[in-house]
Amino acid sequence: MTNKFDSFLTEYLKAYWLRPVSALVRTLEAMELRLYDIPAAGSLELGCGDGVNSYIAKGGTLPLLFDAFRSMPLPTAEQFFSGTLDVYNSFKDDAYSNFTFAPKVLWETALDHKQALLDKAHLLNCHQQLICHSFNAPLPLASESFNFIFSNSLYWATNRELLVKEIFRVLRPGGKCKFVIINKTFADFMTWNVLKAHEFRKYLDMGRHEHYASLLEWSVWANEFTDAGFAVDKIIPEFNRSLVHMQEFHDLREISPLTAQMTRGLSEEALREVKTKWIEYFLYLFGAMYREGYFKTEMDEANYVIFELSRPA
Numbered sequence: 205m206t207n208k209f210d211s212f213l214t215e216y217l218k219a220y221w222l223r224p225v226s227a228l229v230r231t232l233e234a235m236e237l238r239l240y241d242i243p244a245a246g247s248l249e250l251g252c253g254d255g256v257n258s259y260i261a262k263g264g265t266l267p268l269l270f271d272a273f274r275s276m277p278l279p280t281a282e283q284f285f286s287g288t289l290d291v292y293n294s295f296k297d298d299a300y301s302n303f304t305f306a307p308k309v310l311w312e313t314a315l316d317h318k319q320a321l322l323d324k325a326h327l328l329n330c331h332q333q334l335i336c337h338s339f340n341a342p343l344p345l346a347s348e349s350f351n352f353i354f355s356n357s358l359y360w361a362t363n364r365e366l367l368v369k370e371i372f373r374v375l376r377p378g379g380k381c382k383f384v385i386i387n388k389t390f391a392d393f394m395t396w397n398v399l400k401a402h403e404f405r406k407y408l409d410m411g412r413h414e415h416y417a418s419l420l421e422w423s424v425w426a427n428e429f430t431d432a433g434f435a436v437d438k439i440i441p442e443f444n445r446s447l448v449h450m451q452e453f454h455d456l457r458e459i460s461p462l463t464a465q466m467t468r469g470l471s472e473e474a475l476r477e478v479k480t481k482w483i484e485y486f487l488y489l490f491g492a493m494y495r496e497g498y499f500k501t502e503m504d505e506a507n508y509v510i511f512e513l514s515r516p517a
């Protein structure tokens with residue numbers, strides 16, 4: 205493994221290979237987040253999902269055959285494209301029974317409101333505690349009990365003011381946060397708006413635009429963080445328009461239940477072979493794009509930003 209980009213992309217492709225652009229997006233985010241530098245003691249993730257993303261971002265590695273698609277159902281086209289079925293919110297023990305992870309604490313606490321995702325996160329053996337709870341309600345956590353808080357899910361919040369206050373409350377004075385926020389401009393490049401004139405846009409969007417309850421200008425978040433008492437230490441621009449286009453139109457999302465189904469018919473040996481090749485292909489292609497600077501993003505074209513905050517001591 206020659207560099208951080210390649211090593212992150214390899215791990216993310218293991219997990220999300222059937223949606224390669226998702227692997228790429230997470231790779232670029234992990235490189236900017238540098239979560240691997242943060243001690244596990246006193247750390248909290250809000251909206252951890254199945255935990256795989258932040259496990260890798262913290263430096264965790266996966267067996268080649270582990271992925272996020274093993275329990276994915278194969279719904280009818282009508283069910284799938286309606287977006288009413290969350291195909292990732294399913295977990296079957298038997299699909300993952302071959303995988304065991306040696307215990308290694310990477311996160312102290314992580315919280316999500318979907319139990320099936322937390323059940324999957326348990327597998328990774330890297331959290332001291334996993335809590336099923338909605339962050340739209342007061343957090344079931346003691347005041348001033350964390351040194352570091354991470355989230356890439358705050359834009360789902362429907363009660364932002366409460367959430368920001370709660371984060372401030374549970375963070376120790378002197379503690380730090382990193383939050384990935386989706387900027388309002390992101391909406392302009394989503395299929396939902398790009399294909400506004402077409403009825404079929406709903407089949408490509410699959411209900412996603414409705415999840416973005418707090419799609420705001422990053423400056424609004426900056427003001428709200430400051431109003432709650434945080435110091436904004438750094439704002440990192442991310443996710444230029446070209447990358448959003450790739451994610452919206454070239455992530456193979458529309459066929460992912462089908463490709464997931466196809467992989468289940470393969471022997472372990474055949475699966476190893478095709479997955480190794482798949483990773484090789486995307487390392488080659490995305491690596492070339494990365495080295496040419498295609499994903500570099502200036503502040504005025506950022507569709508995501510990373511906030512680095514601290515609670516004054």
Ligand SMILES: C[S@@+](CC[C@H](N)C(=O)[O-])C[C@H]1O[C@@H](n2cnc3c(N)ncnc32)[C@H](O)[C@@H]1O
Binds near residue numbers: 318361
């Ligand atoms: C974009 S996903 C990110 C998941 C994970 N951090 C990752 O990077 O893969 C958003 C996550 O936030 C969770 N979430 C959404 N609304 C929530 C709420 N009100 N309370 C707790 N978790 C929530 C979802 O279940 C989902 O796992």
